[in-house]
Amino acid sequence: MQRYQRKVYSVAFGLLRNQEDALDVVQESFIKVHRYLANFEGNSSFYTWLYRIVTNLCIDHMRKNKRYKAFEFDDSLRHDEKADSASDADIRPLSGLGDPAQMLHRREILDAFQNGLACLSDKHRAVIVMRELEGFSYEEMAKAMGCSKGTIMSRLFHARRNMQRHLTERLGYMPSEVVSDSDGESLGAVEAVMP
Amino acid sequence: MRELDHERVTKLHAYFDGEVSAAERQQIEAEVGADEQASSVLADLKLLRGVAVASFDAEAARVPEARFEQIWDEIDRTLERDRRLQRAAETNVSVWSRVVAFVRPRWVPAVALAGVAAALTLYVTQDGGPDERSSGAAVVASKEAQALTDVSAAPAAVELPIQNEAEIERIEFGGRSGRIDQIHGKNGKTTTVIWFTEDDPTENSERSL
Amino acid sequence: MKYSTSMFHWILASELATSGFALALGSVLLLAPEDARADVSGANCQIYTVLAMKTGDGSIPPDLEFIGDQLRDDGFAAFKGFRLLESRALELKLGATGVADMSSGHRLQLTLLGAEQTRLKLRATLQAGDKKLVDTDYKIEDAGILLLGGVRHPDGKIFFAIQCRGVL
Numbered sequence: 001m002q003r004y005q006r007k008v009y010s011v012a013f014g015l016l017r018n019q020e021d022a023l024d025v026v027q028e029s030f031i032k033v034h035r036y037l038a039n040f041e042g043n044s045s046f047y048t049w050l051y052r053i054v055t056n057l058c059i060d061h062m063r064k065n066k067r068y069k070a071f072e073f074d075d076s077l078r079h080d081e082k083a084d085s086a087s088d089a090d091i092r093p094l095s096g097l098g099d100p101a102q103m104l105h106r107r108e109i110l111d112a113f114q115n116g117l118a119c120l121s122d123k124h125r126a127v128i129v130m131r132e133l134e135g136f137s138y139e140e141m142a143k144a145m146g147c148s149k150g151t152i153m154s155r156l157f158h159a160r161r162n163m164q165r166h167l168t169e170r171l172g173y174m175p176s177e178v179v180s181d182s183d184g185e186s187l188g189a190v191e192a193v194m195p
Numbered sequence: 196m197r198e199l200d201h202e203r204v205t206k207l208h209a210y211f212d213g214e215v216s217a218a219e220r221q222q223i224e225a226e227v228g229a230d231e232q233a234s235s236v237l238a239d240l241k242l243l244r245g246v247a248v249a250s251f252d253a254e255a256a257r258v259p260e261a262r263f264e265q266i267w268d269e270i271d272r273t274l275e276r277d278r279r280l281q282r283a284a285e286t287n288v289s290v291w292s293r294v295v296a297f298v299r300p301r302w303v304p305a306v307a308l309a310g311v312a313a314a315l316t317l318y319v320t321q322d323g324g325p326d327e328r329s330s331g332a333a334v335v336a337s338k339e340a341q342a343l344t345d346v347s348a349a350p351a352a353v354e355l356p357i358q359n360e361a362e363i364e365r366i367e368f369g370g371r372s373g374r375i376d377q378i379h380g381k382n383g384k385t386t387t388v389i390w391f392t393e394d395d396p397t398e399n400s401e402r403s404l
Numbered sequence: 405m406k407y408s409t410s411m412f413h414w415i416l417a418s419e420l421a422t423s424g425f426a427l428a429l430g431s432v433l434l435l436a437p438e439d440a441r442a443d444v445s446g447a448n449c450q451i452y453t454v455l456a457m458k459t460g461d462g463s464i465p466p467d468l469e470f471i472g473d474q475l476r477d478d479g480f481a482a483f484k485g486f487r488l489l490e491s492r493a494l495e496l497k498l499g500a501t502g503v504a505d506m507s508s509g510h511r512l513q514l515t516l517l518g519a520e521q522t523r524l525k526l527r528a529t530l531q532a533g534d535k536k537l538v539d540t541d542y543k544i545e546d547a548g549i550l551l552l553g554g555v556r557h558p559d560g561k562i563f564f565a566i567q568c569r570g571v572l
Contacts, residue, residue: 010251113250132247369536380473
């Protein structure tokens with residue numbers, strides 16, 4: 001199972017944004033997987049099952065832990081309306097950042113994504129992690145977050161748009177070398193427009 | 196180049212996520228070829244996903260392998276503790292309980308009946324003696340003969356008690372493996388689950404599965 | 405003299421009867437369930453056979469909502485669909501064994517061993533043909549549910565939910 005450990009960690013870290021909390025969830029997830037492994041008999045939904053366990057543990061962790069009080073899955077706590085209501089005109093295509101194949105190896109882009117994730121609301125971060133990393137269906141996401149499929153579609157749409165805006169704003173108008181060495185001022189400027 | 200409306204972009208997202216019907220997929224694929232903006236939206240979605248996966252991989256790579264080793268050591272310890280508890284539950288049967296369990300169904304009823312019959316015989320052949328003395332024995336004699344009804348019934352409304360956890364006093368698994376779990380429900384009630392498997396247990400270590 | 409003989413016979417008979425009664429009483433105690441509570445004479449038990457399937461939309465059908473909280477737990481996360489296959493009732497007398505031959509082909513034997521305070525002590529034995537899969541003694545709160553599962557099925561796994569209520 002060790003080959004899954006970093007994937008599981010990625011999901012947990014994506015949702016919790018804290019290394020030690022994420023590692024605790026990794027540990028708890030593999031214990032649960034081992035305990036309930038007999039239920040699988042090698043069927044192909046292992047990844048889905050594993051990710052579901054990790055996701056549920058993260059959600060439980062956020063709900064129980066006071067540190068995550070602000071991140072409860074409560075629609076009333078935090079909205080991205082300001083960003084959502086902004087015009088689509090200020091969102092530039094990601095392809096404008098450079099060669100797509102190269103982008104996946106550029107440290108500043110990968111860091112900017114993590115930074116953008118931290119700036120997203122809890123709901124938007126969760127749908128990004130569940131969909132892009134875990135491959136959950138809308139239905140599975142709706143169940144995990146206790147909302148409708150329509151809500152998930154809406155959240156995913158806005159989360160992606162906010163992330164795209166974040167990446168293009170942070171990286172789009174400056175040379176990548178500068179961005180890769182900078183973590184302060186330019187980030188602050190970006191965060192000001194983020195929800 | 197016309198601006199894509201919100202509904203259409205949302206539909207493109209759903210298409211990208213594999214959440215549209217076969218008919219919708221065909222229609223979107225036919226349109227995308229001639230629609231530069233739609234193609235751009237899909238390209239961005241694909242790129243965003245690629246960046247997301249690569250970014251998470253890079254983030255996970257920051258965790259030293261030794262840290263995961265620590266975690267696996269702790270997992271091993273927890274699972275070993277599980278196994279010890281399991282073994283304890285399976286062997287937690289006293290010698291006396293085993294003797295009683297062996298003797299009770301076979302010999303005790305016969306001895307009891309013989310004793311009762313002897314006592315009754317003596318009473319019947321003698322003058323006097325209270326009749327009530329035999330009534331307890333009659334209850335015993337009829338105990339094994341009590342009828343059991345086995346009826347099919349539709350499930351009624353079920354409300355679990357607050358303390359729903361079962362205390363397993365003795366357990367024997369006839370299959371190849373088994374375990375006892377506790378589910379801690381969100382309603383605060385704990386439910387005991389006895390899992391058993393008819394398959395060969397996997398002998399691999401947890402790490403190599 | 406006749407009176408004395410009669411007295412002797414009566415005393416002898418009384419002693420024998422007492423011994424026999426003691427023996428019978430001892431037998432009763434051995435036969436009787438441990439910790440038997442005088443005011444519980446039996447139990448009404450319900451056995452639910454549930455199929456946990458690999459396919460489905462993950463929803464819990466209304467007739468299984470009573471264990472919905474449990475089915476949504478990670479322990480059942482391997483399954484995406486659930487179906488109540490059967491529900492059987494067993495009326496148990498204290499110390500006696502009830503047998504339920506389930507349509508899944510399994511035989512579940514339940515024995516009410518006794519009761520203490522608000523808890524029932526039960527023995528559950530699940531068999532597949534001649535093979536005993538699980539044999540357990542457990543104590544559980546009146547109306548508590550024990551889940552027992554892991555029987556292979558082409559669509560997933562079968563488990564049983566056992567719930568008993570004491571009868572005065």
